Amino acid sequence: MRIRSIILEKLLNFLMALSIGLMSIFVFGNVILRYVFNSGLTWSEELARFLFVWMTFLGAIGALKDNKHLGVDLLLRKLPPNLYKLIYVIGQIVILFLLLIILHGSWKMTLLNVNNYSPAIGLPLSSIFLVGIVMSVCMWAIVIYRTYCVWFKKEQSNEIGKSTEFEVFVKQRGNKK
Known part of the structure; x- marks a missing residue:
């Protein structure tokens, strides 16, 4: 039971870190594309928003697990x-x-x-x-x-x-x- 809990905790932390990492890359990349090359990715803001929603809810699970x-x-x-x-x-x-x-x-x-x-x-x-x-x-x-x-x-x-x-x-x- 304890090993399963550790694996699930690591998976949850990995998914949250992946979400914030991808959000940062997409938003920063889109800002660079807009201001340097005068074009942008239409999908990056939407995907960053969806990742933010998932990260928030996964963070709520982690906070409950850690009693935070x-x-x-x-x-x-x-x-x-x-x-x-x-x-x-x-x-x-x-x-x-x-x-x-x-x-x-x-x-x-x-x-x-x-x-x-x-x-x-x-x-x-x-x-x-x-x-x-x-x-x-x-x-x-x-x-x-x-x-x-x-x-x-x-x-x-x-x-x-x-x-x-x-x-x-x-x-x-x-x-x-």
Whole structure:
């Protein structure tokens, strides 16, 4: 399981790096072509926009995996462990519900745009909306796994849902005393 997680993490990071690299090359190349040669590539801006959309959604998956999404847990940390677990699980259920809404909307938009094509490169627009499906399914897997760990695995329940910055802050304050 751990090896699969590492491979998927490396694949996700590679796809995001590839997206930003290609975006930079296309946009920079188009700027050079426009200002130096007085012509440009009609498809480069559109492809850069599509890569940006995919990179953003893939980055959301990576942020959830690394627990880097913005969250305020100041009050939650003061709760007893069992109540903390319960509220954490309720929050994860709300997240699952919202991901289900995104999945449903992305599925409808993907099917709706199967026969529509982008004007410059002719790529089916459904490939753009497909990223919502990919993101929802991947995030569902992460949230389900974390919820399972918090609810059933005692040794991992203290690690999930806590930001590393807070842990560093607590350790630093503990060392000063």
